[in-house]
Amino acid sequence: MTVRHIGSACWRTIAVVALSAVIIAMGAGTANAKPSVKEYENQIEKQNSDLEGVVEDYNSITEDLKHTKHKIHVLEKKLHPYKVKLDKLYDQAEPIVDAAYETRGMGDTTAILDAGSPDIFVAKISSLDGIVASDSGVIGKLSHAAKKYQDAKDTLDDLKAEQSDKEASLKSKKKKITEAMDRLQDKRKEAFRDDARSRGENIDYVPDYVPGDRGKVVRFALDQRGKPYVWAAAGPGSYDCSGLVLAAMRQVGISLPHSARQQYGMATHISRAELQPGDAVFYNGLQHVALYIGDDYVVHAPNSGETVRIDRLDQAGMSYYGAGRFIN
Known part of the structure; x- marks a missing residue:
C-alpha cells in the first residue's frame, strides 16, 4: 500500500478553504439574524x-x-x-x-x-x-x-x-x-414574544414601546416579570406591590414611599379614562397598587407565592379604587 504525503502548501490551501467556509457560514447567520x-x-x-x-x-x-x-x-x-x-x-x-x-x-x-x-x-x-x-x-x-x-x-x-x-x-x-x-x-412585539418564548414564558399581551420617562418606568417594571413577590421588598431580586412601583419610579428620579396608601396620597388623582402608560392603579381600598402599561393592562407584584406579571386592569385586584399620576 502506497501512502501519499500531502505537501504543506496543499494543507494550507485546504485550511484556507475550510476557514472561508466557516466565515461565510457565520456571515450568513449574522445576515439572517433578526434585530433584537x-x-x-x-x-x-x-x-x-x-x-x-x-x-x-x-x-x-x-x-x-x-x-x-x-x-x-x-x-x-x-x-x-x-x-x-x-x-x-x-x-x-x-x-x-x-x-x-x-x-x-x-x-x-x-x-x-x-x-x-x-x-x-x-x-x-x-x-x-x-x-x-x-x-x-x-x-x-x-x-x-x-x-x-x-x-x-x-x-x-x-x-x-x-x-x-x-x-x-x-x-x-x-x-x-x-x-x-x-x-x-409590530416587529418589536414579535421579537419580544420570541425572546419570552426562549425563556419558556408565554405572553398574550405586549405593550407598545413608549418613548420618554413613561416608557422607562414601564420597561423597568416589565423587566422584573418572573421575580417573586416578597413582602416589604423593593428589588432587585423580589418585590411587593408598592415596592415594584417605587423601584420603577426611581428610574426617572421620582422618590416614593413604600406604601400603596401613601403613594396614592402623593399622586395627582386622575380618572380611569385618563390613564396613560406609567400611571399607577390602586385597588382593594388602597391595599394594592399596579403600574398601567396601556390597553387596559397593568404589570404588578400580585401577592405571596406569585411572581411579577402582566394582568388585565380589572383582574389585578379585587376592586378598583382609583388612579394616580407621578409623571407629568
Whole structure:
C-alpha cells in the first residue's frame, strides 16, 4: 500500500478553504439574524425624535395659517363696502364712458363695460381717471382704496397658499413616520414574544414601546416579570406591590414611599379614562397598587407565592379604587 504525503502548501490551501467556509457560514447567520427588542426600540426612539420635530413644525405652520386666514377675513370685510360701491358705479358708468367716447374719441366702450367683474372694471376704467374726473372723481378714489386692500389680500392669499403647501407636506411626513413607527412596534412585539418564548414564558399581551420617562418606568417594571413577590421588598431580586412601583419610579428620579396608601396620597388623582402608560392603579381600598402599561393592562407584584406579571386592569385586584399620576 502506497501512502501519499500531502505537501504543506496543499494543507494550507485546504485550511484556507475550510476557514472561508466557516466565515461565510457565520456571515450568513449574522445576515439572517433578526434585530433584537432593544434594536427595534432604538429605531422607534429615532423615529419618535423625527416625529416630534415634524409635529412641532406642523403645529407651528398650522398656527401661522390660522393667523393668515384671520387676516384675510378681516381684509375681506374691509374690502366688501368698496366692492358694493364699485358694483353700483359699474352700472352707472355707461353714460360717463359714452361721454368720454364722444368727446375724446375713446376706444371700444363695450370692452370696458363688459369687463366681467368689478375688479377688472376698476383696472380698465382707471385709464379714464383724468378724463372723467369732472364727472366722477369718486371712481378714482374708490378704485385706489379698493386696490390697496386687494393688493394686501393678494399678498396674504399667496402666503396662505404657501403655508397650506407646507402644512400638507408636513402632514404627509407625519403620516409616513407614524406608519413606519407602527411597523417597528409590530416587529418589536414579535421579537419580544420570541425572546419570552426562549425563556419558556408565554405572553398574550405586549405593550407598545413608549418613548420618554413613561416608557422607562414601564420597561423597568416589565423587566422584573418572573421575580417573586416578597413582602416589604423593593428589588432587585423580589418585590411587593408598592415596592415594584417605587423601584420603577426611581428610574426617572421620582422618590416614593413604600406604601400603596401613601403613594396614592402623593399622586395627582386622575380618572380611569385618563390613564396613560406609567400611571399607577390602586385597588382593594388602597391595599394594592399596579403600574398601567396601556390597553387596559397593568404589570404588578400580585401577592405571596406569585411572581411579577402582566394582568388585565380589572383582574389585578379585587376592586378598583382609583388612579394616580407621578409623571407629568
